[in-house]
Amino acid sequence: MNIYLVSRNDGWDGYDGFVDFVISCDTEDEARNTHPRKDRWEGRDKWDGDEWVESPDNVSVTHLGIAKDGISGIIVARYIAG
Secondary structure, three states: OEEEEEEEOOOOOOOOEEEEEEEEEOOHHHHHOEOOOOOEOOOOOOOOOOOOOOOHHHEEEEEEEEOOOOOOEEEEEEEEOO
8 A cells, every 4th residue: 555645736725624634545546536534536526515625636646655554544634623
């Protein structure tokens, strides 16, 4: 499994929303298509709510390294509360 940093790049500068998260998963595409609340993108035209980007097109994904065996899913998420 790889470790990725997924960050929003939609110019958001507010509160009550996620800024970014770190996830352990197989591919960059899987990281890009995961919501910080662990929802998946499949079959959607927009994420529910307004605490994350509307679409996976509005994130950047950075490969950070390789995870140890047994580590998968969201490791940590940064949320700005208002």
